[in-house]
Structures are given as structure tokens and as C-alpha cells.
Amino acid sequence: MEAKLADAIPSGEGVWQYEPKWDGFRCLAFKAGDAVDIRAKSGKPLGRYFPELVELLRGLEAPEFVVDGEIVIELSGAYSFDALQMRLHPAESRVRKLAAETPARLVLFDMLADARGQILTEQPLSKRRTALAAFVRSSKHDDIELSPATFDPKEAEAWLKGAGHGNTDGVVAKRRDDPYISGERAMVKVKRMRTADCVVGGFRYLADRPEVGSLLLGLYDKESRLAHVGFTSTIANEDRGALTRRLEALREAPGFTGKAPGGPSRWSTERTGAWEPLRPDLVVEVRFDHVTGDRFRHGTKLLRWRPDKVPQQCTFDQLS
Numbered sequence: 001m002e003a004k005l006a007d008a009i010p011s012g013e014g015v016w017q018y019e020p021k022w023d024g025f026r027c028l029a030f031k032a033g034d035a036v037d038i039r040a041k042s043g044k045p046l047g048r049y050f051p052e053l054v055e056l057l058r059g060l061e062a063p064e065f066v067v068d069g070e071i072v073i074e075l076s077g078a079y080s081f082d083a084l085q086m087r088l089h090p091a092e093s094r095v096r097k098l099a100a101e102t103p104a105r106l107v108l109f110d111m112l113a114d115a116r117g118q119i120l121t122e123q124p125l126s127k128r129r130t131a132l133a134a135f136v137r138s139s140k141h142d143d144i145e146l147s148p149a150t151f152d153p154k155e156a157e158a159w160l161k162g163a164g165h166g167n168t169d170g171v172v173a174k175r176r177d178d179p180y181i182s183g184e185r186a187m188v189k190v191k192r193m194r195t196a197d198c199v200v201g202g203f204r205y206l207a208d209r210p211e212v213g214s215l216l217l218g219l220y221d222k223e224s225r226l227a228h229v230g231f232t233s234t235i236a237n238e239d240r241g242a243l244t245r246r247l248e249a250l251r252e253a254p255g256f257t258g259k260a261p262g263g264p265s266r267w268s269t270e271r272t273g274a275w276e277p278l279r280p281d282l283v284v285e286v287r288f289d290h291v292t293g294d295r296f297r298h299g300t301k302l303l304r305w306r307p308d309k310v311p312q313q314c315t316f317d318q319l320s
Helices: 051-058 081-086 093-099 125-139 153-161 237-248
Strands: 002-006 016-022 025-034 035-040 064-075 104-113 144-146 167-174 185-190 194-205 212-220 226-232 284-289 301-305
Touching: 002 025, 016 081, 016 125, 025 051, 025 104, 051 093, 051 104, 064 081, 064 125, 093 237, 104 125, 125 167, 153 167, 194 226, 212 237, 212 284
Parallel strands: 002 185, 104 144
Antiparallel strands: 016 167, 025 035, 025 064, 064 104, 167 185, 194 212, 194 284, 212 226, 284 301
């Protein structure tokens, strides 16, 4: 099941079950005898990156099952998305070293097949939840958790207020009488959206032509250094030519005086690592949903230019 994005938590007495949207890797976990497989929602295999979870599931008494949940890694009392990304490494020795040092856990929120092999996808969520709770209890393992759930929209609103800068990324609402509908956006997800004024410390060109593709965003830290915090690429095509000329006139090193943009990586959402530094004169207001390690997790949405803002006003205080 997939989720469609909404601006507000849906309500209706007896209709919805609300759950935290966890800040991890969504997965389906399968077991049939000694065979265990863990797959991302895209279908890509994840088992080689989380061998400790494969062994954990293989060791459970339940001979078979299919569960839906989230892979998380806890560091210093909070879930770390960076620690999950570190697992996406080609060397098995490196993956196993990380698995021993920072073991992953499963937070489960649905069940597609139970330990007797009974397919549950046509059952309503309320019955699947009961089966899942029994499965988690029978596992008797601290690294397999049942995701909290509530029928109270006020409690869900409280979860939403705490999302975006820690263990959760928002709230998911599911209809209690719905079956498990694979591949369809039958759930509703609501994220805590916030805004920040950021300095444009650099830009990247499009991969196929010499026009601006994305703006590189910065905030000033306590030492008055401009640190890179993310990017926005929501630039209208009709604006690219004039904006490119405006930015090229401001090219000046170093752009960022604190943390600077890195090069391309296996999980980078931007096409190239090359970037052009700018004199820190321009300020934009952007909308964002999640902060991890003093950076915007995802690309942000450009809302407007802020010529009324002094760049030095754009500090990390906005993210707290």
C-alpha cells in the first residue's frame, strides 16, 4: 500500500487509524522456512545491507509470514537516517561491520500473511492489526516492534507537531475497514511543512544545457559561517534564462564558508556534484518537511525571493 499526500489529518469517527510515519526505510519482509527476503517498496532487495535482520527473522519460531514495516537504526536515543544510508555500501565486510556496531530494528505496521500461511490482504486493517500485534508479542524480541496506533485525531495531531526533526516524518491515516491494496495510494500521509529563509550560496547547471538547475541553500551558524543545508530545483522553465544570467553575474568564491556541498554520491538526488559559488547576496524562502543532521532531508520548494531580508538574518535558529 502506498500513501497520498494531504494537507491535513482526515477525521471521521470510527473510520481512521492513525500511525506515526517513521523516519526509516520502508520494507516488506518475507519468510518461508529458512528463506528470508527483505524488499524495499520499489522491489529492490535490502537483505544484503541488513544481514542482522535476515538472521533475526530466520530465527523466529514462526515458519512463514509477510509483514510490512520500517527499518530503523537508533543512535544516541534517536533514529538516524544517515546511519541507514551508510549501509548502502558495496563491500559486504563494511556492511557486516556496521551491522555489528549499529544494528537495525524493525517497526511493523501491517501483516499480509500470518505464521500459518493465511493470506490476510483481503481482511480489513482492524483484523490485520490484531494478527500483527500477536505476531510481535510472539517474536519476544526487542528489535521487532509494533508501531503505535490511535483512533484519536487529536493524538495524531500531537504526533504531527513533533514530526520533521527526529524519529518521525509525519502521520499516516488508514481506513480501518480497508483491505491491503498493493500498489495503490489507499493511505493518507500528512507531513509537518515548515518554511525557512535561506541564502543562495551557489547553484548547479542543468545536466543537458547551461541553465540553472538548482539553487544551493545556506544558513549561518553560530560562528557566522554560511553552511550548506540543501537545495531547491522548483524553478519555472520560463525563468531559467534570466535567473541564470543573474546568478552568473554574482559568481564569487567561496560561496559557502562553513560546510560546503559535496560531490555526487550513490544516493544523491541531484544529477551532478559540480557547482558554482556565489556572493551571498540573495535570499529565498523555501518550504521543507524534514531536517536531518542540520540539512534538509529532501529537496525544498521555492516559495519566493526575499529582497527585504538581510542574508545574515538567515540562521539555523529557524530549524529548531
